Amino acid sequence: MKKKLNIALMGSGFMGKAHSYAWTLVNKFFDVDYEPVLKVNFGTDEELTREFAEKWGWEEISTNWEEVINRDDIDIVDIVTPTYIHKDMAVAAAKAGKHIFCEKPCAVTYDQTREMAEAADKAGVVNYLNHNYRRVPAVAFAKQMIEEGKLGTIYHWRGVYLQDWVMDPNFPLTWHFKKDLAGGGPLFDLSSHAIDLARYLIGEVKAVTAVNKTFIEERPLPGQRAATFSAGGEVNSEKGKVEVEDASFMIAEFENGALGSFESSRFAAGRKNYNTFEVYGSKGALTFNFERMNELQYLNLDDPADEQGYKTILVTNMTHPYAGAWWAAGHVIGYENTFVHAMADFLKAVEKNETIEPNFHDGEKIIRTLEAAALSSEEKRRVEVSEIK
Structure with a gap:
């Protein structure tokens, strides 16, 4: 039996659809040892977040991203929010020991990307920057x-x-x-x-x-x-x-x-x-x-x-x-x-x-x-x- 990993999706919208779809299908087409569980979806608009979660199969919703990231039952933090919040979420996720899947662009400044990379390195967590092309x-x-x-x-x-x-x-x-x-x-x-x-x-x-x-x-x-x-x-x-x-x-x-x-x-x-x-x-x-x-x-x-x-x-x-x-x-x-x-x-x-590429160090260079x-x-x-x- 495959080990289950609980995913927290931070955000929804256009990218949230793509990520939800992929988490749902990855085990069906690729030979991986983990089974992703769509555990919780964070959003700032409770009504829209609930609608999104129900449509795409997320078990829970939350309007408090810090609380979600620090939950003991979350293994992976998937960030699809607007760019300006990437750094705060990624650094918090690294400090909480969570693996991080993050949409591009990495952050709004070079300094922020360095902070993200340093936090992930210090925590020893897998971090990925989704330049999907x-x-x-x-x-x-x-x-x-x-x-x-x-x-x-x-x-x-x-x-x-x-x-x-x-x-x-x-x-x-x-x-x-x-x-x-x-x-x-x-x-x-x-x-x-x-x-x-x-x-x-x-x-x-x-x-x-x-x-x-x-x-x-x-x-x-x-x-x-x-x-x-x-x-x-x-x-x-x-x-x-x-x-x-x-x-x-x-x-x-x-x-x-x-x-x-x-x-x-x-x-x-x-x-x-x-x-x-x-x-x-x-x-x-x-x-x-x-x-x-x-x-x-x-x-x-x-x-x-x-x-x-x-x-x-x-x-x-x-x-x-x-x-x-x-x-x-x-x-x-x-x-x-x-x-x-x-x-x-x-x-x-x-x-x-x-290590997987591209990651936050690649984000720094970009x-x-x-x-x-x-x-x-x-x-x-x-x-x-x-x-x-």
Whole structure:
């Protein structure tokens, strides 16, 4: 019989759905020794929290997160709250001896990420930062191909992450537009994913040159229950200042000599979740588009000149990373499955008391790079990541 581990989900909403789904399915598709129990869901709105818990199968609810984290019967704290509360919850969970599964971005400042990492290290708890795109089978297979030398020497990277959900000037001033609550706009929200993928596939970023831009500088104050992607509530005639960027473009220099570019925007009309990357090397190239997440485009320069071109690899074979746990070859999977992959890897790390990546130390490096980009845009100069102390 598998040992049961009690989960406390801190938050709900969009990410709460994805996490609840994954905790429910992980044991059904992956061979892990632990059985997650959906024990308690924390939320600030008791009515909404109760509705969410009943729908997704959480046994209890609470409106007191400190009390939840310090309960003796909680084994894992899963943080899906807005970014500004990540640090407080993660540090408290580490001090309480709980393993931590945390949504990205890690925190709103580099200093906060260091505090999180130090607390987790001191407590000896497994900590995971959920940049789930690493666990798309096609992305994990791209990593495998790069490590096998299929691309040769890597010359450059291009990462693009575009959305359009705040283009309406009447979209309210939710927490996403406040620097002390979000850290940044798409620079933190979207480029944090792209930086994580670049570190995973290419290596560490050495220096950046960035330009950030805010297109709409004031927005209506939010109504009750305003949330990500759908504001909700009544339109407020009073306005407040937008404190983060709406778009961020940056050039990056990697420590291994490669060059890179990163584009992130919430003002890309028609783009809902356009997350793509391109990797170019001396022997070939790879491109990926999350909107076609089961496919990887590969160019092999060893092919005869008159046969060269990008070919599509359908990454659904039983031999591909993660894919073998699901369906027969050729049967595609979706966004939600990446969370199941993350939960499976996390539970295996807990079982063996091993480090899992990305973790809070990776979060440190990501946020440090993003702060370097913010400084570059502000001071209009090239910034070494090491300048961020």
